[in-house]
Amino acid sequence: MSVIKEVEVIPLRIPFVRPFKLSRGYVGRPGQPGEHIYVKLVTSDGEVGWGEARPMHTWMYETMESVYTSIKRYLAPILIGKEPYDLSRIHEEMDKVLTPVVSSGQPFAKSAVDIALHDLIGKLVGLPLHRLIGGKTRDYVEMSALISGDPESISEYAREMLRKGFRCFKLKIMGDVDEDCKCIRALRDSIGDGGQIWLDANQAYSSLRLAWLLKEIKDVGNIICIEQPVPTTDFHGLRRIARMSPIPIAVDESLFSHYDLLKLITMEALDALVLKVAKSGIRNSLKIYYLAEAGGIDCLGSGMTESGVGFTASIHLYSVVKMVAPVDTNGPQFLSDLLVRGIEIEGPRVKVPDKPGLGIKVDESKIEEYRVTLEI
Numbered sequence: 001m002s003v004i005k006e007v008e009v010i011p012l013r014i015p016f017v018r019p020f021k022l023s024r025g026y027v028g029r030p031g032q033p034g035e036h037i038y039v040k041l042v043t044s045d046g047e048v049g050w051g052e053a054r055p056m057h058t059w060m061y062e063t064m065e066s067v068y069t070s071i072k073r074y075l076a077p078i079l080i081g082k083e084p085y086d087l088s089r090i091h092e093e094m095d096k097v098l099t100p101v102v103s104s105g106q107p108f109a110k111s112a113v114d115i116a117l118h119d120l121i122g123k124l125v126g127l128p129l130h131r132l133i134g135g136k137t138r139d140y141v142e143m144s145a146l147i148s149g150d151p152e153s154i155s156e157y158a159r160e161m162l163r164k165g166f167r168c169f170k171l172k173i174m175g176d177v178d179e180d181c182k183c184i185r186a187l188r189d190s191i192g193d194g195g196q197i198w199l200d201a202n203q204a205y206s207s208l209r210l211a212w213l214l215k216e217i218k219d220v221g222n223i224i225c226i227e228q229p230v231p232t233t234d235f236h237g238l239r240r241i242a243r244m245s246p247i248p249i250a251v252d253e254s255l256f257s258h259y260d261l262l263k264l265i266t267m268e269a270l271d272a273l274v275l276k277v278a279k280s281g282i283r284n285s286l287k288i289y290y291l292a293e294a295g296g297i298d299c300l301g302s303g304m305t306e307s308g309v310g311f312t313a314s315i316h317l318y319s320v321v322k323m324v325a326p327v328d329t330n331g332p333q334f335l336s337d338l339l340v341r342g343i344e345i346e347g348p349r350v351k352v353p354d355k356p357g358l359g360i361k362v363d364e365s366k367i368e369e370y371r372v373t374l375e376i
């Protein structure tokens, strides 16, 4: 019997090669590295499973310190002595010790553990992660390009990514109608009719100001959705927007679990949702996905500038479930290093790994290079 005997929690800071700004500020830029937590599970027979959290406290309440202590002090003791196959029991116990009262109860920490367990299970049974959750429906997952900045830098970067073969462009908008219009038009002019535009406001608008924006951009024909226009607390604003907007409305920060989705479906407050392994892990993403299917809600896939572990877990999930647009798994665009070997990326296409578990090899010398000590 293969049981978990060691849980290592590793805080890392990985440099950014280009700035990434959203409406709530920078999540990383050159000189301001991204914060990551790697989880390493070791079994009694020496197998290793890897997970990753990418805490981003300006986006969601978990910090690098809280993810570290949540896993080390509260989740790790649950894992010790258990078989990785005991996913249901482990999740039940994780929800008992970190109660899902607000959101899913430290979801980033739990997601890192969930990824590591899936990696382990795959390695133990000799199957790639995607086959554990239904099997891939395609060999490659197509990515979109994530863009933020001023109109000039948006144009320049959009053209560069268009040349590389990207056809969907996710633009961060900041909540200022005039400035956002300039950015949207700069992107539209750079990519022409051929590219899709996916807008993400990260909670920056109210329903009134979004109505003003919609009026200004009504001639821009290739916008596939506006993601998370209003604050997570504004469910009624979201519903008003979904009812009046000619552009479909997607939710991200308002939705971490299938419980959140049930509420949003009941309120008729969304047209699409954004899956993220970083916020829901593999197991809870699947729960969300199948409820969405029953509710007639389409899914988009996104990421949190994770490095190789979180990125690859996302690629496995997005190869199995239906996605309505190229996915926004943006780590490779922004990080100086993904810390793993075995990821094959060509332009916007990522090959779905077929080796057991995540199907990649974590470079432990890189872990040492980026490891930091937390003062707690």
Ligand SMILES: [Mg+2]
Pocket: 200, 202, 227, 228, 252, 253, 274, 302
């Ligand atoms: Mg988003």
